[in-house]
Amino acid sequence: MSERSRTKYIILGMLSIEPSSGYDITQSIKSSTAYFWSESEGQIYPTLAKCVANGLATCKEDPESNNRTRKIYTITPKGEKVLNEWLEKKPQESLVRNEFLLKLFFAKNISKEKILAHLETFIREEKASLDAFEKINKQLIQIEDPHKPYWLASLNYGIATTKAALEWAQNTLQVFKKS
Amino acid sequence: MSERSRTKYIILGMLSIEPSSGYDITQSIKSSTAYFWSESEGQIYPTLAKCVANGLATCKEDPESNNRTRKIYTITPKGEKVLNEWLEKKPQESLVRNEFLLKLFFAKNISKEKILAHLETFIREEKASLDAFEKINKQLIQIEDPHKPYWLASLNYGIATTKAALEWAQNTLQVFKKS
DNA sequence: AAATGTTTACCTCTAATAGAGATATGTTTT
DNA sequence: AAAACATATCTCTATTAGAGGTAAACATTT
Numbered sequence: 376m377s378e379r380s381r382t383k384y385i386i387l388g389m390l391s392i393e394p395s396s397g398y399d400i401t402q403s404i405k406s407s408t409a410y411f412w413s414e415s416e417g418q419i420y421p422t423l424a425k426c427v428a429n430g431l432a433t434c435k436e437d438p439e440s441n442n443r444t445r446k447i448y449t450i451t452p453k454g455e456k457v458l459n460e461w462l463e464k465k466p467q468e469s470l471v472r473n474e475f476l477l478k479l480f481f482a483k484n485i486s487k488e489k490i491l492a493h494l495e496t497f498i499r500e501e502k503a504s505l506d507a508f509e510k511i512n513k514q515l516i517q518i519e520d521p522h523k524p525y526w527l528a529s530l531n532y533g534i535a536t537t538k539a540a541l542e543w544a545q546n547t548l549q550v551f552k553k554s
Numbered sequence: 555m556s557e558r559s560r561t562k563y564i565i566l567g568m569l570s571i572e573p574s575s576g577y578d579i580t581q582s583i584k585s586s587t588a589y590f591w592s593e594s595e596g597q598i599y600p601t602l603a604k605c606v607a608n609g610l611a612t613c614k615e616d617p618e619s620n621n622r623t624r625k626i627y628t629i630t631p632k633g634e635k636v637l638n639e640w641l642e643k644k645p646q647e648s649l650v651r652n653e654f655l656l657k658l659f660f661a662k663n664i665s666k667e668k669i670l671a672h673l674e675t676f677i678r679e680e681k682a683s684l685d686a687f688e689k690i691n692k693q694l695i696q697i698e699d700p701h702k703p704y705w706l707a708s709l710n711y712g713i714a715t716t717k718a719a720l721e722w723a724q725n726t727l728q729v730f731k732k733s
Numbered sequence: 734a735a736a737t738g739t740t741t742a743c744c745t746c747t748a749a750t751a752g753a754g755a756t757a758t759g760t761t762t763t
Numbered sequence: 764a765a766a767a768c769a770t771a772t773c774t775c776t777a778t779t780a781g782a783g784g785t786a787a788a789c790a791t792t793t
Contacts, residue, residue, distance in 0.1 A: 379781080380749060381653070388660040398771050411655040415751045420773055444758095445771070455663070462664045466654035466672060470780085474560070475645035476590040476711060481567040482704040484634070485641045493645060524733065525661040528726050532655060532719065539718030540711065547707050554703065558752080559778060577742050594780045599744055623787095624742070649751085 382422045383431070385414055387458040390432055390450040392522065397423050397446070406511075407526070410504065410533050423448055431457055487551065494548045501541045508534045561593055561601045562610070566637040569611055569629040571701065576602050576625070585690075586705070589683065589712050602627055610636055666730065673727045680720045687713045 385408065389400045397419045404414050423446075426432040431454035437445040450458070475497050482490050508530060515527055564587065568579045576598045583593050602625075605611040610633035616624040629637070654676050661669050687709060694706055 377748065381651075382750080385656060388656070391660065391663060396771075397773090401771090408656060408659055411650055411652040411659075413649065413651070413751090415753095416772095417752075417754095417774070418750065420771095458660070459663050462657050462660055463668045465675065466657050469650070469652040469654065470592065471590055471648065471650050472560075472592070473590040473648040475648065476708050477564060477567070477587060478641050478645050479704055479711075480587055480590075480708045481570065481637070481641055483701045484570060484638050489642045496644065522662045524730070525658055528729070529655050529659045531726070532658075532722050535718045535722040536715050539714045543711050543714040547710070550707075551703075556777065561779080575742075576744090580742095592780090594782095595743095596745075596781075596783095597779065599742095 380422070382414055382418045383426055384458060384461050385412060386419065386422055386426060387431060387450055387454050390448055391455060391458055394447050394449040396437070396448065408529075411529065426454065430454075490551060491548065494544055494551065498541065498544045498548065501537055501544065505534065505537050505541065508537065559601070561597045562605055563637060563640050564591060564593055565598065565601055565605060566610060566629055566633050567641075569627055570634060570637055573626050573628040575616070575627065587708075590708065605633065609633075669730060670727065673723055673730065677720065677723045677727065680716055680723065684713065684716050684720065687716065 385404065386400060389395055389403050392403075395403070400423075401414075401416050401419055404412070423432065423434075426448070427434050430451055432448045432450050434446050434448050437447045475493060478485075478493060479490070482493075512527075512530055512534070515523065515530060520526075564583065565579060568574055568582050571582075574582065579602075580593075580595050580598055583591070602611065602613075605627070606613050609630055611627045611629050613625050613627050616626050654672060657664075657672060658669070661672075691706075691709055691713070694702065694709060699705075
């Protein structure tokens, strides 16, 4: 596991919240960090194994699972140290790949109808994201947890930027409809 | 070159605007699409060669370059067809990897000073992006080009979401300073 | 005019990773 | 009891980010 790989850090981060299985981590990512950090599922299991090999986490079979294998991973003090050192380092530049915007950038070559359809799909999806954020927000404001201010802050980033994107898309749709 | 690879589409898109060298394309990406679509430089040259091999582009040495090799690529009708078909297809889900937000999400484990420092760096960088966008905006509103409405629209997306991110960061900084 | 640094231009390689698929068990529905 | 679905783990390949390397052209200093 080289320095460059960042999959281990989100795993260690999730394990620092609570001991989890690979599947749990996958689900947590989907329901909490996915809009600013996604991880391909196939990465989780090999990276968990590497974390154990490097002493960053331990693994034990879940006693509650009958005969079904369910491995629960727990972060070690060494794992916490590695995580915290990374958290304090200056964040790397972010990476975005937004195919919708790329297609809009080159849209001179496609029909007005297709452009409007792309914009309408984008609006529908951003609205769905916003709804999902608001639901999480309602749940989050009720809990008591030392992580709460940080989870709220990152959620609010999603809400703020999604609202801005939605407004932009609605304006842009009107502009293109008129032209 | 499989269906999955998307590097060829941004290359074909750039070539559909004007014939360019690999270096030109790299620079164009950096100065126009980078905030919603970046490409690793090392991808450009091999993908250009594949485009020529598949009849999507042609290549000729630039006569203006003295003895220095400078290869100018031009899109073919087949390349235009491939590009337009892709542009009309429903855009794939976008991908984001924002290390700053990931670190904020797990920030319970780091000192308040480090969190404030991360936020301040973020604010500085977003302000710089916004300045760069406004400069491009000033240039863009003066030109006459059939691409103009699409370039302006995608630029406005960057301006709108960056402003929202900046406001969010300034609010969040105040909240954390008080707590 | 020589030395130095910077920009332009092209190219290679490796480690990381997205995305798709494979497998198998438990749970719910028909 | 068969079918459909959800949980859980894991493998593989094509793509790709990031870093490195080469060398000519041009600008700046000495």
